[in-house]
Amino acid sequence: MIRALLPAGTAARSSGGELTGPGLFEAELRQVAGASPRRRAEYATVRRLARACLAELGEAPVPLARGAGGAPRWPAGTVGSLTHCPGYRAAAVARTRDADGLGIDAEPRAPLPARVLTQVASAAERAHLDALAAAEPDVPWCRLLFSAKESYYKVWYPAMGCWLGFDDAEAVLDGGRHRGWFTVRPVAGGARRVRRADAGFDAAATGFPALRGRWAAGPGVVVTAIAAPVGSLPRPGQAGRTATGMPRWAQ
Structure with missing residues (x-):
């Protein structure tokens, strides 16, 4: 369902439940060390979906740990987004030459x-x-x-x-x-x-x-x-005043 909502050139994957597969990277494991089993499973599944998206774009597997603001860190030259709710998990990734950002x-x-x-x-x-x-x-x-x-x-x-x-x-x-x-x-x-x-x-x-x-x-x-779209978002240094804070949507 998610793939049909995004433009050509975007890799998108979804699942109705948890996926098994390669384990998490050490940096990712640290972030969910104290989480509930359900939360760890959701966290792992969306990252497995995301790494499948990256592979579709020719990118090697990398840790997708959260940054200071809660958003996942994507490899240079890519943008992406993760989501999960009961019964659905999804990830989407694009190259920065195709999109300034994904949500x-x-x-x-x-x-x-x-x-x-x-x-x-x-x-x-x-x-x-x-x-x-x-x-x-x-x-x-x-x-x-x-x-x-x-x-x-x-x-x-x-x-x-x-x-x-x-x-x-x-x-x-x-x-x-x-x-x-x-x-x-x-x-x-x-x-x-x-x-x-x-x-x-x-x-x-x-x-x-x-x-x-x-x-x-x-x-x-x-x-x-x-x-x-490419060129639509403010570039670093062009944006207005900012302040720190943890987004509700940190995945």
Whole structure:
């Protein structure tokens, strides 16, 4: 399902459960040494999928340990993204000559709890979701909005090096019952629900672009994906002010 959402030249793999295969690298083992067996299995599976993607691009197996901000470190000349949720794991990798960044996310095909929806969607976004649900009630639009923002954040963080709050971005969705498109853009005035050193942060003033992605809804899962076009993202040193913080999406 994930491969159909990404452009040609992107390697993508998915699995409905855990994969066995070569063991983790030492740097990876250290990161999950104290984790539960389920978490270690998820961690290992998405990295086996990612190394299969890298092999498809002609890259040798390498450790894919998390960096200081929580995002996996990809080999030079590549960009990638990992995701997992109950019943689904996926990885996607592309060469930097084909994409500036990748973001993928998978979520259970179920509505968000109301208390979570108010935290991740603005009043305008909730009105947008109500209109979508009236036209196509079988699609969990609120979960798709959450997932679209997660995919956007996975492109944002490697380029910007800082946390982005859910209310620092706005998502617009479209499509039918099983698949469609979405656009996410940075907006001003977000509350940034994390402790910040630069309280005057304005996501809309960073120069980071709106990005268009695709979504699909399958049995038990919804998936979103963004491939940032080459030349679309700020380069190191061009981005706006940054601050440290651990993203929710660290895989």
